[in-house]
Amino acid sequence: MKSVSNTMTFQEHLERILSARNNIRTGIFEMSYAIVEALDQLGEQSQDELAMQLNMTKGTLSKWIAIGKHKGL
Numbered sequence: 464m465k466s467v468s469n470t471m472t473f474q475e476h477l478e479r480i481l482s483a484r485n486n487i488r489t490g491i492f493e494m495s496y497a498i499v500e501a502l503d504q505l506g507e508q509s510q511d512e513l514a515m516q517l518n519m520t521k522g523t524l525s526k527w528i529a530i531g532k533h534k535g536l
Contacts, residue, residue: 498524498527501513
């Protein structure tokens with residue numbers, strides 16, 4: 464019986480890494496858009512509560528909002 468190798472080629476590793484990077488990018492934009500949408504619907508007064516529930520500082524939440532509002536991405 465022939466032994467099956469557990470190794471991947473350079474190209475397979477590269478494709479796996481690039482896929483993971485793309486998933487991170489997609490996730491960042493999805494999260495930032497979700498935050499902006501929540502605040503648009505719930506009102507800016509919800510920003511402090513949202514930051515607290517997400518375990519973020521107000522400054523960090525502001526950065527997520529800036530990403531979500533930037534339409535050029």
